Amino acid sequence: MESKILIPLLASFIGVIIGALSSIFIVWLQQRAQTRRESLKLSCEMALEDRKNGIEFAKAQNKDTKIMPIVVYQHFHLEVLNALEKGSLTDKKILEIKTKNKKFMQALERFYK
Numbered sequence: 001m002e003s004k005i006l007i008p009l010l011a012s013f014i015g016v017i018i019g020a021l022s023s024i025f026i027v028w029l030q031q032r033a034q035t036r037r038e039s040l041k042l043s044c045e046m047a048l049e050d051r052k053n054g055i056e057f058a059k060a061q062n063k064d065t066k067i068m069p070i071v072v073y074q075h076f077h078l079e080v081l082n083a084l085e086k087g088s089l090t091d092k093k094i095l096e097i098k099t100k101n102k103k104f105m106q107a108l109e110r111f112y113k
Contacts, residue, residue: 039081046081047073068105076101 051073058065079097083089 035085039078039085043074043078043081046077050077069108072101072105072108075104 047070051067051070054073055067058067076097079100080089080094083093083097
């Protein structure tokens with residue numbers, strides 16, 4: 001008699017735990033995806049503004065200046081936002097991001113030649 005009650009009770013308890021853990025995991029995944037989307041959106045907005053300022057600066061200099069594609073600006077700002085999110089944005093990290101971005105620009109220049 002005891003096993004007839006204990007086994008279904010134990011099975012339902014395990015089912016509740018699995019259901020709760022899967023719900024928590026799904027919420028965590030959705031929150032992570034939402035945070036990533038917001039970072040991408042913010043980096044796009046920052047990149048657009050930065051590029052616009054670069055174009056205005058180039059026009060003010062009255063020089064024929066090369067303006068890099070928007071993806072270069074977005075790459076830089078996304079790296080900065082990721083470092084901010086991790087709490088690792090230091091002067092050394094900014095120089096590292098700048099170097100990484102410079103390599104990215106050089107790769108793009110080789111690609112477009």
